[in-house]
Amino acid sequence: MTELKLQNSLSGKKEKFTPLDPENIRIYACGPTVYNYAHIGNARMAVIFDVLANILRSTYPKVTYVSNITDIDDKIIKAAQDTKQPIDNITKKYTKIYNDDMAALGVAPPDIQPLATDNIPQMIAIIKELIEKGHAYVAEGHVLFNVPSFPKYGGLSGRNRGEQIAGARVDVASYKKDPADFILWKPSDENEPAWDSPWGKGRPGWHIECSAMAERYLGLPFDIHGGGADLKFPHHENEIAQSCCSSGNCNDLSSFAKYWVHNGFVTVNGDKMSKSIGNVTLVHDLIKNYEGETLRFTLLSAHYRQPLDWSENSIKQSKQTLDKIYRNMLEISDIEIDVSVKPPKEFMSALCDDLNTPKAISILIALSKKAAKAKAQKHKSEFFAAAKILNIAQQNPEIWLGHCVCDDSTNASHIDSLLQERQQARADKNYARSDEIRDELLAMGIAIEDTPDGAIWKRI
Numbered sequence: 001m002t003e004l005k006l007q008n009s010l011s012g013k014k015e016k017f018t019p020l021d022p023e024n025i026r027i028y029a030c031g032p033t034v035y036n037y038a039h040i041g042n043a044r045m046a047v048i049f050d051v052l053a054n055i056l057r058s059t060y061p062k063v064t065y066v067s068n069i070t071d072i073d074d075k076i077i078k079a080a081q082d083t084k085q086p087i088d089n090i091t092k093k094y095t096k097i098y099n100d101d102m103a104a105l106g107v108a109p110p111d112i113q114p115l116a117t118d119n120i121p122q123m124i125a126i127i128k129e130l131i132e133k134g135h136a137y138v139a140e141g142h143v144l145f146n147v148p149s150f151p152k153y154g155g156l157s158g159r160n161r162g163e164q165i166a167g168a169r170v171d172v173a174s175y176k177k178d179p180a181d182f183i184l185w186k187p188s189d190e191n192e193p194a195w196d197s198p199w200g201k202g203r204p205g206w207h208i209e210c211s212a213m214a215e216r217y218l219g220l221p222f223d224i225h226g227g228g229a230d231l232k233f234p235h236h237e238n239e240i241a242q243s244c245c246s247s248g249n250c251n252d253l254s255s256f257a258k259y260w261v262h263n264g265f266v267t268v269n270g271d272k273m274s275k276s277i278g279n280v281t282l283v284h285d286l287i288k289n290y291e292g293e294t295l296r297f298t299l300l301s302a303h304y305r306q307p308l309d310w311s312e313n314s315i316k317q318s319k320q321t322l323d324k325i326y327r328n329m330l331e332i333s334d335i336e337i338d339v340s341v342k343p344p345k346e347f348m349s350a351l352c353d354d355l356n357t358p359k360a361i362s363i364l365i366a367l368s369k370k371a372a373k374a375k376a377q378k379h380k381s382e383f384f385a386a387a388k389i390l391n392i393a394q395q396n397p398e399i400w401l402g403h404c405v406c407d408d409s410t411n412a413s414h415i416d417s418l419l420q421e422r423q424q425a426r427a428d429k430n431y432a433r434s435d436e437i438r439d440e441l442l443a444m445g446i447a448i449e450d451t452p453d454g455a456i457w458k459r460i
Contacts, residue, residue: 001059002345004352006224007305009232009260010156010253014354019223020258024062026222027053028214028257030231031113033070034094035079037282039273040299040310041266043105045228047296048263048304048355050107052224054389055351058343066217067110068210069095071117072203077192087193101283104292105299106391114213116204120195122212123204127184127197129246139175141187141200147180150241155253156260157233164233182238184208207238211246214239214257220247221254226261236260263304269311281310291400294319297392300357322393323401325365327456328372330397332380341381343389351389360390368393401456402446415446419455422448 004017019025029049032038049067056063070076071091080087099109127143130136135149147153147164154164165179172179183205188194194201214222220243227236240256249255265272268279286295297318302308342348344367350359364386371379387393397403422437438448446457 002348002352004055004059005354006259006261007354009226009262010257012158015259017223017259019060020221022060024064025056025060025224026218027056027063027065027224027226028210028218028222029065029067029110029225030210030227030235031067031069031110032094032098033073033075034091034098035073035076036094037284038098038101039266040268040281040283040286040295041228041273043102043107043283043295044266044299044304044308045226045263046102046107047105047299049226049261051300051351051357051390052261052355053108054391055348055355058348058389064112064218065110066112066114066214068213069098069113069115070206070209071095071115072193072209073206081191097284101287104287105283105296106292106394107296108391112217114217116209116213119209119212119216120204122216123208124185124195124197126208126212126215126242126246130184130242133245133248135241135245136184137177138199139177141202142173142175142183143185143199144176144181145184145238145241145245146177147182147241148178150245150250152244152250152253153180153241154237156237156240159233159237182207182234184242207235208242210235211239211242211256215243220256222257224259224261225257226263229262229264232260232262264302264307267307267309270309290315291319291322293392293395294322297322297361300361300390300392303358304355321361321365325368325393326395326397326400328368329383329393330401330403331372332375333397335375335377335380337384338377338381341378341385343386344382347386347389357390360386364390364393403457415441415444415457419448419457423455 005014006017007013008015027049029045032042049065053063053065069091076087076090079090083090127136130145131138131143136143136145154160185197185199185202185204185208187200187202193203195203214225225236240253243256244250244253247255267273268281271277271279273280283295294315298310298314299308301314301318344363347360347363347367350356350363364383367379367383367386371383418437418441422434425431425433425437441448441457449456
């Protein structure tokens with residue numbers, strides 16, 4: 001068994017992963033707030049945690065992966081008001097779109113995908129505990145967490161007192177005891193969603209949602225929590241505060257989740273994604289123009305903790321690399337796969353070293369070349385076992401490369417014979433005939449690409 005090491009944001013160190021229960025690895029990742037389309041930064045988290053779950057499933061008998069849907073939030077309420085649609089219509093629409101878009105990127109559904117609105121009683125129960133233990137208070141219909149009551153606050157993000165207040169991004173309301181205090185429950189207006197509570201009709205704050213869902217579906221403590229780096233503060237910091245204090249484990253930040261995994265930001269052509277710049281890149285738009293597997297490959301091309309710059313050039317490079325892999329696969333398409341074969345140790349060692357996907361991809365490319373050259377079942381099986389962990393190179397190579405055609409006039413053997421004739425014409429310096437063949441193939445809907453390994457073709 002290859003030892004898995006993860007950079008733990010809680011300790012700031014790369015640590016050996018030791019499961020709390022080897023029979024059931026429990027993971028939680030913060031899912032989307034469903035009021036609009038997901039951008040490529042949202043997709044990076046989904047793809048990274050999909051790979052992490054695959055790695056764990058290759059080692060342990062059971063993995064329970066929970067990723068929530070936030071279906072009650074001020075942004076959702078505003079979207080409903082702006083569009084004059086019922087909130088339920090908006091949340092159901094964008095939940096389906098999110099799941100469909102992630103599926104296009106090869107992301108498997110989480111084992112459990114809870115809705116925030118299905119867990120209101122659990123949120124109220126935690127808030128009651130916090131009030132009883134002196135960590136929360138009621139003020140003007142609101143319930144707030146009192147940050148000074150938890151001395152270890154800031155232990156995840158490393159922010160000091162001044163940075164906590166500055167980074168909270170909330171107005172210092174008159175009813176707050178401390179500027180850093182955050183909302184657990186808020187009153188609702190007549191036209192806003194509301195649930196009964198001991199503090200009047202209202203709705204939960206954002207942070208309490210994940211604390212309640214993680215505890216309900218995974219129990220405390222659980223193994224791994226994570227999400228994008230932008231969630232580290234204040235969202236994840238607040239989750240720790242709520243869950244540790246409500247459970248009575250204020251002195252142990254790991255009593256909520258033992259390991260914290262955060263992926264880096266995605267920029268677009270060197271700039272931070274921003275509505276004001278107009279460069280917010282939506283997955284829903286990307287999959288109309290690119291193969292989902294190409295987008296997934298691009299997201300895995302950089303180490304998950306490092307920034308990833310998104311550009312047409314990076315997508316193009318990913319497509320070219322995948323084409324090479326699929327051409328190697330085509331060479332061994334008639335060889336059966338032995339599903340009992342495990343990925344090579346070198347490949348798993350790269351992935352288990354804090355999810356080093358760039359190194360793992362380079363090894364995977366080498367495996368595809370080795371398999372194409374050796375044409376042996378063992379090498380092909382090792383390649384496919386490794387590729388399955390990343391969930392890339394899972395398609396029929398003939399379909400990917402455009403060789404799968406139904407029209408007899410463009411069957412593969414006819415195209416190959418024309419390519420051979422063109423190659424001979426080029427060798428004879430008969431460039432006129434070479435160009436004629438290229439035009440003939442183009443008229444048939446076939447494009448030619450000259451590579452160092454010879455000419456290849458695909459349907460356009």
